[in-house]
Amino acid sequence: MMTRIFAALALLWANSAGAATPKDALVVAANIDAVITLDNAQIGEIISDTIFTNACNSLLQVDPKNATHLLPSLAESWTVSPDRLTYTFKIRPGLTYPSGNPVTAEDVAWSMKRILWLNFGNAAQFTAWGFTAASAEDDFKALDATTLQIRMHQPFPESLFLWSLTGRQGAAVDRVEAMKHAVGNDYGNGWLKTNIACFGPWKLRSWNAGDSLTLERRDDYPLEKAKLRRLIFRNVTESTSARLLLEKGDVDFASGLNAEDLKSFEGSTTTHLARRTLGETTYIGFNALDPILGKTQVREAFRYMIDYDALQKTVFAQSGIARATPVPNYAFGALEGAEAQPYRLDLDRARALLAEAGVTEGFTREVISYAYSPYLEVAQHLQANAAKLGITLKITPLVSAQLLGRNRAREFDIAVLNWGDSAPDSDAMLTRHATNPDNRLEARQTMFPAWRMSFFDPWFNAAVPAARMEVDVEKRRAMYHEIATRFMHEGPNAYLFQGVANYRLSNAVKDMVITDSRVIYATATK
Amino acid sequence: MLAATARQLGSVAVTLFALLALTFVIGRMLPIDPVIAVVGEAASRETYDMVRTRMGLDQPVLIQFGRFALDMVQGRFGSAIITGRPVIDDLARVFPPTIELATFGMAIGIGVGVPMGVLAALYAGRWIDHIARIIGLIGHSAPTFWLGLMGLVVFYAMLGWVDGPGRIDDAFEGDVDPVTGFLLIDALLAGNGEVLVNAWRHIVLPASILGLGAAATISRLTRAFLLEQLGQEYIVTARAKGLSFARVLWRHAFANISVQLITVIVLSYAFLLEGAVLTETVFAWPGFGRYFTNSLLTGDMNAVLACTLIVGAIFVVMNMLADLAYRLLDPRTR
Numbered sequence: 109m110m111t112r113i114f115a116a117l118a119l120l121w122a123n124s125a126g127a128a129t130p131k132d133a134l135v136v137a138a139n140i141d142a143v144i145t146l147d148n149a150q151i152g153e154i155i156s157d158t159i160f161t162n163a164c165n166s167l168l169q170v171d172p173k174n175a176t177h178l179l180p181s182l183a184e185s186w187t188v189s190p191d192r193l194t195y196t197f198k199i200r201p202g203l204t205y206p207s208g209n210p211v212t213a214e215d216v217a218w219s220m221k222r223i224l225w226l227n228f229g230n231a232a233q234f235t236a237w238g239f240t241a242a243s244a245e246d247d248f249k250a251l252d253a254t255t256l257q258i259r260m261h262q263p264f265p266e267s268l269f270l271w272s273l274t275g276r277q278g279a280a281v282d283r284v285e286a287m288k289h290a291v292g293n294d295y296g297n298g299w300l301k302t303n304i305a306c307f308g309p310w311k312l313r314s315w316n317a318g319d320s321l322t323l324e325r326r327d328d329y330p331l332e333k334a335k336l337r338r339l340i341f342r343n344v345t346e347s348t349s350a351r352l353l354l355e356k357g358d359v360d361f362a363s364g365l366n367a368e369d370l371k372s373f374e375g376s377t378t379t380h381l382a383r384r385t386l387g388e389t390t391y392i393g394f395n396a397l398d399p400i401l402g403k404t405q406v407r408e409a410f411r412y413m414i415d416y417d418a419l420q421k422t423v424f425a426q427s428g429i430a431r432a433t434p435v436p437n438y439a440f441g442a443l444e445g446a447e448a449q450p451y452r453l454d455l456d457r458a459r460a461l462l463a464e465a466g467v468t469e470g471f472t473r474e475v476i477s478y479a480y481s482p483y484l485e486v487a488q489h490l491q492a493n494a495a496k497l498g499i500t501l502k503i504t505p506l507v508s509a510q511l512l513g514r515n516r517a518r519e520f521d522i523a524v525l526n527w528g529d530s531a532p533d534s535d536a537m538l539t540r541h542a543t544n545p546d547n548r549l550e551a552r553q554t555m556f557p558a559w560r561m562s563f564f565d566p567w568f569n570a571a572v573p574a575a576r577m578e579v580d581v582e583k584r585r586a587m588y589h590e591i592a593t594r595f596m597h598e599g600p601n602a603y604l605f606q607g608v609a610n611y612r613l614s615n616a617v618k619d620m621v622i623t624d625s626r627v628i629y630a631t632a633t634k
Numbered sequence: 635m636l637a638a639t640a641r642q643l644g645s646v647a648v649t650l651f652a653l654l655a656l657t658f659v660i661g662r663m664l665p666i667d668p669v670i671a672v673v674g675e676a677a678s679r680e681t682y683d684m685v686r687t688r689m690g691l692d693q694p695v696l697i698q699f700g701r702f703a704l705d706m707v708q709g710r711f712g713s714a715i716i717t718g719r720p721v722i723d724d725l726a727r728v729f730p731p732t733i734e735l736a737t738f739g740m741a742i743g744i745g746v747g748v749p750m751g752v753l754a755a756l757y758a759g760r761w762i763d764h765i766a767r768i769i770g771l772i773g774h775s776a777p778t779f780w781l782g783l784m785g786l787v788v789f790y791a792m793l794g795w796v797d798g799p800g801r802i803d804d805a806f807e808g809d810v811d812p813v814t815g816f817l818l819i820d821a822l823l824a825g826n827g828e829v830l831v832n833a834w835r836h837i838v839l840p841a842s843i844l845g846l847g848a849a850a851t852i853s854r855l856t857r858a859f860l861l862e863q864l865g866q867e868y869i870v871t872a873r874a875k876g877l878s879f880a881r882v883l884w885r886h887a888f889a890n891i892s893v894q895l896i897t898v899i900v901l902s903y904a905f906l907l908e909g910a911v912l913t914e915t916v917f918a919w920p921g922f923g924r925y926f927t928n929s930l931l932t933g934d935m936n937a938v939l940a941c942t943l944i945v946g947a948i949f950v951v952m953n954m955l956a957d958l959a960y961r962l963l964d965p966r967t968r
Contacts, residue, residue: 130805141928144716150673227681228673235678301718317717318728318928319920320800320807340804344918348783349799352791358798509933513667552679 128357133338134632137350137359140321140343147300148276150228162629163323164306166278170625175438175532178270182280192263197256205282206311213250219281220248222295232555233277238262268533279306309334309630319343334630360614367426370610379612382622387436388528388607395521396600397562404598405465411602413493415453423482428605433592434537436606438624441534441588470498477524479505487524516554534588535576542568542595561600646950653946658699668933712936716928721940730815732921736906738841743848751856773850782916785839797835799918806832840917844910848902855898859891896959904952908945
C-alpha cells in the first residue's frame with residue numbers, strides 16, 4: 109500500500125500536461141443543474157429533453173432536413189384511417205431495451221397511458237387531443253406484439269397528431285423494468301427520475317447530479333449505432349468557464365455561452381459556431397384584470413414603447429430573433445417578415461393609444477421579472493421608455509419559483525416571461541396563449557398562459573380549434589395568419605424575441621446534426 | 635466537567651432546534667412555490683393539487699414542521715426535488731468535494747497567512763508589511779468570482795499550469811472507486827498516480843482562490859494580535875533577561891496569540907465548509923455550496939432545511955472545537 113502511495117506521490121510532483129477529451133467521447137459543457145428528472149412523463153426543461161430524446165427513440169422522428177416531414181423510428185410504418193380517427197403503427201420487430209427485455213407495442217401503449225395516469229405537465233401533450241386518464245385504456249391498444257392502435261376522439265389533421273409522437277411522449281419505456289421499481293401508483297416514476305429505461309442508441313452510464321451525466325453507446329442497438337462510445341455532459345454553469353474549457357480542448361461542445369463569450373470566438377480557427385432557432389419566446393404579459401392594463405389600446409401602447417431594434421443589437425444580439433408573435437418562425441402557419449414584427453419604438457403613437465383608451469394621467473404598476481438576463485434588461489428597457497410617458501414601472505426581480513408562482517396565481521400587474529413549445533405548428537402556441545377554457549379564478553387553468561393573464565376572448569376560443577380541425581392546408585394556413593395577426597394586436601402579451609441557441613464546437617467534431625427541432629449527438633464523429 | 639459538557643450539549647440542541655424552526659418558518663412564508671418545480675410549469679390544476687397534497691403542503695405549518703422535525707430525529711431528510719434522490723445521499727455526494735476543497739484552501743490560508751502576518755508584524759511599516767497588506771487587501775476585496783475567472787484565464791488558459799473547471803478530466807472519470815469521496819485520497823489509496831496528478835491540477839487553483847481569502851483574514855489578525863503582544867512589557871523583560879528574539883517571538887508572543895488565532899482559523903474553516911458557492915460555480919465544482927444555492931432557488935425545502943441544519947451544525951461543532959482548544963491552550967479557562 110505504502111509503495112503505491114509513494115509512487116502516486118512521486119508522479120504528482122512530476123510536471124504533466126492536462127489531458128484532452130477522450131477520442132471516443134463527445135464532451136459537452138452544459139448547465140445540467142436543470143435536470144431534475146429523466147422520466148419522460150415529467151421532463152420539462154430543454155436540457156433534460158435533449159438528453160432524453162437523444163437516448164430514447166420515439167415512435168416517429170422528425171426529418172432533420174425538413175421539420176415538417178416525418179420518418180420512421182420505433183414504428184417502421186403507420187396508417188391512418190380515412191376518417192382520421194384510427195392510427196395504426198407497426199413497431200419494428202426484434203428490438204430490445206438495455207435490460208434485454210423486448211420492445212413491444214404494449215410497452216408503447218403503456219408508456220403513453222402512463223403519462224396520462226401520472227398526470228404531470230406532459231400529460232397535456234395527450235389531453236390536448238382529447239385523451240384522458242380514464243379513456244386511455246381504450247385509446248391506446250396493442251393489437252399484437254408489434255401493432256399499436258391509437259383511437260382518436262376527433263379527426264385532427266394527421267400531420268399535427270403524428271408530429272406530437274416524435275417527442276419524448278412518443279418514447280417506449282421499458283414497462284417490465286419500470287414496474288419492478290414501482291412504488292405505490294407511481295408507475296416507476298421515482299426510479300425513472302434518475303434512470304433511463306427506453307429503447308435508443310444510448311444508455312445511461314452515470315448521472316452525478318450537479319456534476320456530470322454520461323450516456324454510453326449501445327453496441328447491441330440494431331439501427332444505426334452512435335459513432336462515439338460516450339456522450340458526456342459536464343455541468344458548467346458559468347459561461348466564461350465553458351469558453352475556456354473549449355478553447356483549451358477540455359470539452360468538445362459548449363452551450364449556454366453568453367454574447368460576450370461568443371464574440372470572443374470570432375476568428376477562431378479551432379472552433380465553429382452552430383445555431384438553431386428554438387420554439388421559445390420571451391414576452392411581456394399584462395394582467396387583463398387590471399382596469400388600465402385590461403384595455404386593448406393600453407397593451408398596444410406598451411408594444412410601441414419597445415425598441416426592438418435596440419434590443420436586437422444589444423441584449424438579444426446572439427440569442428434572439430425579433431418576433432411579435434408567439435409562433436416560432438419554422439412552424440406551420442407562422443407569420444413571416446414584417447408581418448411577424450410590425451412594431452418599432454414610437455412613443456407618440458403609444459401616447460395616442462393611451463389617450464384613445466382614456467388614460468391621460470400617469471400611473472404606477474409593478475413589473476415582475478426573472479432576476480437575470482435578458483429578462484431584467486427587458487424590464488428595465490420598458491421601464492425607461494414608459495417613464496417618458498409618465499408611467500412609473502417598479503421592477504421586482506424574482507427567482508423562477510417565485511415568478512411563476514405569482515404568474516400562476518394572477519398576482520401581478522406586468523410580468524417578463526418566457527414560454528417554449530417546439531411543435532412546428534401554430535396550433536401548439538396559439539392554443540395555450542390565445543384560448544382560455546374558463547376564465548374564472550377558481551377554474552385555475554394555469555396551463556394556459558391566457559388564463560394566467562386573465563385574458564378571455566370567445567373569438568379566439570372558437571377560431572383556434574376551428575383552424576386545428578381544418579383539413580385544407582392553405583385554408584388552415586390562412587386561418588392561422590388571421591388569428592396570429594389579430595392576437596398580436598389584441599392579445600394580453602407583447603411578444604419580443606424568439607430564442608436562438610448558440611453552440612460552439614471544436615473543429616474536431618464532425619457530422620453533428622443541429623436543426624431547429626433538435627440536436628442529435630449520435631451521428632457525431634471526432 | 636460532566637455538568638459543563640451536558641450544559642454545552644443542551645445549548646447545542648436548543649441552538650439547532652431554533653435554527654431549524656426559524657428556517658422552516660421563513661421557508662414556508664417565502665412566496666416560492668416548490669410544487670412547480672415538481673410538476674412543471676404547464677401542469678394542470680388537478681396535478682398541482684395532487685402533488686401539493688402529496689408533499690404535505692396543504693397541512694397547517696405547525697403540522698408540517700412537526701412532521702419534518704420527527705423525520706429529522708429519525709434521520710429522514712426526505713427526497714430533494716432538484717435531484718430526485720434522498721437528501722442524505724445528495725449530502726454524502728456533495729460534501730466530500732467541499733471538504734476536500736475547503737481543507738486544501740485552509741491549508742494554503744494558514745501556510746500563507748500566518749507567516750505573512752508574523753512578517754508584517756515584525757516589519758511593521760516597512761515594505762514587507764505593505765506587501766502583506768496589499769495581498770490582504772486583494773484577498774479581502776477582490777470578488778471571488780472575478781479572481782476565479784482571472785485565475786482560470788492566466789493559470790489555465792494562458793500558462794497551462796493547472797487544469798480547468800471540474801474535479802477531474804473526463805478521461806479519468808470512473809478510474810478510481812470512491813472510498814472516502816475525497817478524490818485525492820481515493821487516488822492515493824488506489825495508487826493511481828495519473829488520477830492523483832489530474833485531481834491535484836484541478837484543485838490547486840480553486841483552493842488557492844479560497845485560500846487567498848482565508849490568508850488575508852489570518853494574516854491581518856495575526857499581525858494585529860502579534861503587534862499587541864510585542865508591545866507588552868513582558869516581551870521587553872524577556873529580551874532584557876537575555877532571551878533570543880526568536881525564542882521570545884515564538885515561545886512567548888506567538889504562544890500567547892495562538893488561542894485567538896485558532897478561533898480565527900476555526901471560524902474561517904467553518905465559512906469555507908459552508909460552501910464557497912461562487913468558487914464552486916466558476917470551477918464547476920460539484921460541492922455543497924452550489925447544491926444549497928440551487929435548492930434555495932428552486933424552493934426545494936427538504937434540501938434547504940437539511941443544508942441549513944448542516945451549516946448550523948458545522949458552526950456549532952467548530953465553536954465547540956474552538957472552546958476545547960481554548961481550554962487546552964489557556965490554563966485560565968479550565
